[in-house]
Amino acid sequence: MPYSGPPPATVHVPAPIATLAEGRPLLPVWLNELGGLTFRIGGGGEGGGRGEGGDGGLFVKWAPAGSGLDLAAEAERLDWARRFTPVPHVREHGTDADGAAWLVTDELPGSSAVSDRWKADPGTAVRAVGAGLRALHERLPVTECPFGWSVDQRLERARRAGMDVPADLPEPPPVDRLVVCHGDPCAPNTLLHEDGSWSAHVDLGALGVADRWADLAVATWNTEANYGPGWEDTLLDAYGIAPDPHRTDFYRRLWSVT
Incomplete structure (x- = not known):
């Protein structure tokens, strides 16, 4: 599986990011x-990749040209x-002449669910x-959402991007x-308050209407x-739903494809 996590010790800072840092x-x-x-500009605190206290810092996401990150x-x-739930406030976004892009957002209160503190307390983190x-699913109104993340939409985007969609992918449940x-409900994209309750969500680039099991799986x-191992049922209990092996298996296969 491709790597996603803390960057190596030495990272080349793209010129637009250096300029934004001032x-x-x-x-x-x-x-x-x-x-x-993703870079953090200013502020203080470790947070496992997000800020600890909303102390005036910024986050800048940078996508190299050709990465497919929109x-x-x-x-x-x-x-x-x-308008409906705590997510980052966008300050600006843009692209350079080579096609690389950036997105600047305000820091939010809370620390990542995969910060050192919460990885040492997985029960609290997984429940959050x-x-x-x-809470995200309850707060965001389906009828007002202009974005889709259905099975057909995901498969079509994958095909347009040149991905190999296997012919034996089963019909969706x-x-x-x-x-x-x-759209990317992995633990690093949830922030937690100091007391261990959830605070906000980040990285919503794929947000859209779909079956809730597309996220839950x-x-x-x-x-x-x-x-x-052993934390799946804890997450489902905190969400308030029983396991659904059939939908879980399908949406995990779809995730691997798309």
Whole structure:
């Protein structure tokens, strides 16, 4: 599986990011599997890739040309979702002459669910991820959402991007409940308050309407990578739903394809 996590010790700072920093402290905090980088400008605190206290810092996401990361689409989704639930406020976004892109957002209160503190307390972290996902699904209005993340839409985007969609992918199961899905509900994208409750969500570039199991299948799957085996039921309990092996298996296969 492609690497996603804290960046290596030495990171080349792209010129647009250095310019945005304007001499303020600049810390690389995350490297995603497509080569995109997230930097923290100013502020203080460790937070495992996000801020600890909303102390005036900024986060800048940078996507290299050709990465497939659409930061303009993420900015649009953040602006929409922010009316209903805590997500980052977009300051600006843009592209350079080579096609690389960046997205600047304000820091939010809370620390990542995969910060050192919460990885040492996985029960609290996993429950917060589950409760936060349920809150996101309840707060974002399906009928007002202009973005889609359905099975057909995901497969079509994958084909347009040149991905190999296997012919034996089964038919999708009947929809359990349509919600506005996060689209990348892995643990690093949930922030926690100091007391261990969920605080906010980040990285909503794929947000859109879909069956809630499109999120739940991936969120539970990701618990093992971040906290070890045995936490899937804890997340589902915090969300308030029983396991659904059939939908879980389908949406994990779809995730692997798309």
